[in-house]
Amino acid sequence: VPKTSLTSPPWPEVPKLPDPVEEAKYHAEVVQKVNGMISAGQYGRLFAVVHFASKQWKVTSEDLIMMDNVLEAECGDRIRLEKVLLVGADDFTLIGRPLLGKELVRVEATVIEKTESWPKINMRFRKRHNYQRKKIIMNPQTVLRINTIEIYPCLS
Amino acid sequence: MVVLSAARWLRSRLTDRFWRVQEVLKYARHFRGRKNRCYKLAVRSVRRAFVRSTKARREKKRFLRALWITRIEAASLEHGLKYPAFISNLAKSQVELNRKVLADLAIYEPKTFKSLAALAQRRRQEGFLAALGDGKEPEGIFSRIVHHH
Numbered sequence: 213v214p215k216t217s218l219t220s221p222p223w224p225e226v227p228k229l230p231d232p233v234e235e236a237k238y239h240a241e242v243v244q245k246v247n248g249m250i251s252a253g254q255y256g257r258l259f260a261v262v263h264f265a266s267k268q269w270k271v272t273s274e275d276l277i278m279m280d281n282v283l284e285a286e287c288g289d290r291i292r293l294e295k296v297l298l299v300g301a302d303d304f305t306l307i308g309r310p311l312l313g314k315e316l317v318r319v320e321a322t323v324i325e326k327t328e329s330w331p332k333i334n335m336r337f338r339k340r341h342n343y344q345r346k347k348i349i350m351n352p353q354t355v356l357r358i359n360t361i362e363i364y365p366c367l368s
Numbered sequence: 369m370v371v372l373s374a375a376r377w378l379r380s381r382l383t384d385r386f387w388r389v390q391e392v393l394k395y396a397r398h399f400r401g402r403k404n405r406c407y408k409l410a411v412r413s414v415r416r417a418f419v420r421s422t423k424a425r426r427e428k429k430r431f432l433r434a435l436w437i438t439r440i441e442a443a444s445l446e447h448g449l450k451y452p453a454f455i456s457n458l459a460k461s462q463v464e465l466n467r468k469v470l471a472d473l474a475i476y477e478p479k480t481f482k483s484l485a486a487l488a489q490r491r492r493q494e495g496f497l498a499a500l501g502d503g504k505e506p507e508g509i510f511s512r513i514v515h516h517h
Contacts, residue, residue, distance in 0.1 A: 226496045269469075333418050
């Protein structure tokens with residue numbers, strides 16, 4: 213039968229997904245391999261995506277982070293950043309949906325300094341109406357240094 | 369003798385006019401033309417500069433988000449996915465990375481971005497298969513597809 217414009221549907225053909233049983237075996241193999249690599253320590257520098265102070269940061273060790281708010285911790289306190297979204301090394305990445313487990317990753321940071329920002333000037337002006345307001349805003353800022361990122365072989 | 373008002377030679381004169389003028393001119397030193405030297409012109413320019421910087425602080429967020437989206441679009445096209453497909457499938461797979469972090473990963477961690485693109489592609493195909501159904505013909509007489517042999 214010759215092919216017309218209505219022989220096949222207008223959307224592109226979707227390739228078939230691989231067999232679920234085989235897929236499950238392949239997934240288990242990969243998970244075991246990654247677990248082995250983690251417990252053997254065969255990774256270089258780790259990076260993590262952390263959700264902190266309502267922002268997401270891509271973080272490595274010895275990294276400085278500055279946030280535009282006050283943290284209720286004294287200078288020199290060690291802090292553990294929970295809410296890790298992603299951890300990666302050179303050969304593997306662990307993607308959280310949306311967060312990774314606390315027994316899997318540990319991100320430690322120290323509070324270094326708590327200062328105010330440089331004086332930012334807020335000015336409002338309306339022409340021909342003799343209206344101008346000038347306000348100087350200095351937000352409190354905190355600087356953290358990320359000390360370490362550790363992963364433990366608890367994948368399943 | 370009680371004196372109720374000051375004597376006539378004691379006037380209240382402005383003595384720090386220089387510093388008041390410098391307070392404004394210090395913000396105008398890098399401007400072009402006479403507005404970096406003359407107070408009357410500088411006042412107007414400095415006022416406009418402050419107002420523009422306050423407005424720009426709000427628009428900076430819009431610029432940066434558009435920049436991140438452009439970068440993510442370019443990176444996902446390198447892996448054969450369009451931006452709306454990439455973002456929607458990542459969100460459906462419960463990966464809550466924001467555009468800033470995705471743009472940073474696309475620049476500095478290409479392997480991780482490739483794995484995210486593969487995840488989005490796989491979720492997209494699973495979505496298509498779920499929407500298309502089994503591929504059989506629908507029931508009913510008038511909705512049957514007629515084959516001519």
